[in-house]
Amino acid sequence: xxxxxxxxxxxxDREVWSGQATLVVARTTSGDIGVMPGHQPLLGVLESGxxxxxxxxxxxxxAAVHGGFISFADDKLSLLAEIAExxxxxxxxxxxxxxxxxxxxxxxxxxxxxEVRLRAATTR
Amino acid sequence: MGAQLRVYKRRIRSVTATKKITKAMEMIAASRxxxxxxxxxxxxxxxxxxxxxxxxxxxxxxxxHPLTTQAETVTRSAVLLLTSDRGLAGAFNSNAIKAxxxxxxxxxxxxxxxxxxxxxxxxxxxYNFRERKIAESWTGFxxxxxxxxxxxxxxxxxxxxxxATAEGGVDELHIVYTEFVSMMTQQALDARMLPLSIEEIAExxxxxEILPLYDFEPSAEDVLDALLPRYVESRxxxxxxxxxxxxxAATRRAMKSATDNAGELINTLSRLANAxxxxxxxxxxSEIVGGSSAxxxxxxxSDR
Numbered sequence: 001x002x003x004x005x006x007x008x009x010x011x012x013d014r015e016v017w018s019g020q021a022t023l024v025v026a027r028t029t030s031g032d033i034g035v036m037p038g039h040q041p042l043l044g045v046l047e048s049g050x051x052x053x054x055x056x057x058x059x060x061x062x063a064a065v066h067g068g069f070i071s072f073a074d075d076k077l078s079l080l081a082e083i084a085e086x087x088x089x090x091x092x093x094x095x096x097x098x099x100x101x102x103x104x105x106x107x108x109x110x111x112x113x114x115e116v117r118l119r120a121a122t123t124r
Numbered sequence: 125m126g127a128q129l130r131v132y133k134r135r136i137r138s139v140t141a142t143k144k145i146t147k148a149m150e151m152i153a154a155s156r157x158x159x160x161x162x163x164x165x166x167x168x169x170x171x172x173x174x175x176x177x178x179x180x181x182x183x184x185x186x187x188x189h190p191l192t193t194q195a196e197t198v199t200r201s202a203v204l205l206l207t208s209d210r211g212l213a214g215a216f217n218s219n220a221i222k223a224x225x226x227x228x229x230x231x232x233x234x235x236x237x238x239x240x241x242x243x244x245x246x247x248x249x250x251y252n253f254r255e256r257k258i259a260e261s262w263t264g265f266x267x268x269x270x271x272x273x274x275x276x277x278x279x280x281x282x283x284x285x286x287x288a289t290a291e292g293g294v295d296e297l298h299i300v301y302t303e304f305v306s307m308m309t310q311q312a313l314d315a316r317m318l319p320l321s322i323e324e325i326a327e328x329x330x331x332x333e334i335l336p337l338y339d340f341e342p343s344a345e346d347v348l349d350a351l352l353p354r355y356v357e358s359r360x361x362x363x364x365x366x367x368x369x370x371x372x373a374a375t376r377r378a379m380k381s382a383t384d385n386a387g388e389l390i391n392t393l394s395r396l397a398n399a400x401x402x403x404x405x406x407x408x409x410s411e412i413v414g415g416s417s418a419x420x421x422x423x424x425x426s427d428r
Binding site: 008010011012013014015028029030033040041042043044045068069070071073078080082 | 271
């Protein structure tokens with residue numbers, strides 16, 4: 001059996017996803033980082049961006065994460081985000097509308113949020 | 125119907141109506157407590173993970189950060205008081221306000237200036253009535269606080285603590301809220317949020333667990349910079365949720381005793397009404413008897 005790590009993706013007001021995984025790719029402020037079982041303890045600041053989780057049964061979970069932290073120790077990985085959404089929960093049309101609205105309002109952070117959401121939704 | 129009896133009947137009717145209202149409020153509050161408790165539980169994983177991370181940075185690195193190091197002389201502290209927008213919750217708000225006042229007094233005795241930040245209309249009204257200064261206040265979300273609300277509250281506080289004291293910033297951040305212990309017990313308490321003492325957090329952790337030596341990405345200072353505001357927000361969020369749950373529990377209890385009292389009052393009043401009715405009947409009978417015997421006496425007299 002391949003080594004596994006336990007992943008918990010938690011938002012401020014709920015636990016979004018948790019389970020066993022073989023690889024987690026997330027974007028930190030200093031670049032993309034991939035974490036596999038046995039990685040050294042790590043604590044990093046996340047950029048808003050999509051997080052890819054390869055589950056141990058071969059599936060893939062993609063989530064849009066807006067700011068937060070990644071912490072890894074003892075094969076337990078936690079992704080803490082103020083806002084986190086799984087790609088299946090994202091309403092593409094709503095995100096597109098939000099993107100357009102943000103573009104017309106010149107709201108850079110809202111635009112970025114909508115973009116991340118869309119990217120996570122389309123790569124599923 | 126006699127006047128006395130009519131008064132009793134009217135009072136019984138009005139108390140019955142009140143009882144119905146308080147009963148309904150009790151049930152609404154009971155369902156809200158459950159909802160609020162569920163929210164507290166849902167926010168716990170984030171809070172525990174965050175505390176773990178803060179502890180890890182605080183103990184695992186020798187970083188000196190303004191938010192973790194105690195200022196040598198504290199000249200100004202901020203006190204955040206969480207109350208509710210609506211009353212009818214027994215002593216809930218007055219307990220929280222009392223706790224805040226005790227804390228303020230203590231801090232002032234130590235020679236610190238105190239800036240008061242208030243959440244909830246009740247607290248604001250209390251301070252305004254006494255014409256005390258409020259640094260900032262928020263109202264309108266105490267029944268069901270969201271994370272966005274917590275962020276809104278945290279923002280000026282974080283800003284105040286990051287400003288130098290000479291420019292009007294604060295050195296300490298205290299929070300006064302009502303802890304939800306159980307359905308029956310809620311406790312107003314104060315806690316120091318910042319600067320946070322790592323020992324205090326470490327004590328909350330299970331003994332014997334060794335913290336791993338973390339690799340910080342990008343650097344320990346940057347992680348701490350990003351982590352502490354989130355920590356404050358999450359603490360405030362948790363306090364807001366606990367406060368909301370406590371408020372609903374207090375309302376439920378207050379309304380339950382109001383309902384019980386109304387029931388008791390209805391019992392007493394119906395007994396009194398029964399007695400009044402009986403007295404009326406007795407009086408009528410004695411009047412009839414008295415009248416007829418007087419009549420009999422009169423006719424007997426005329427016969428003679």
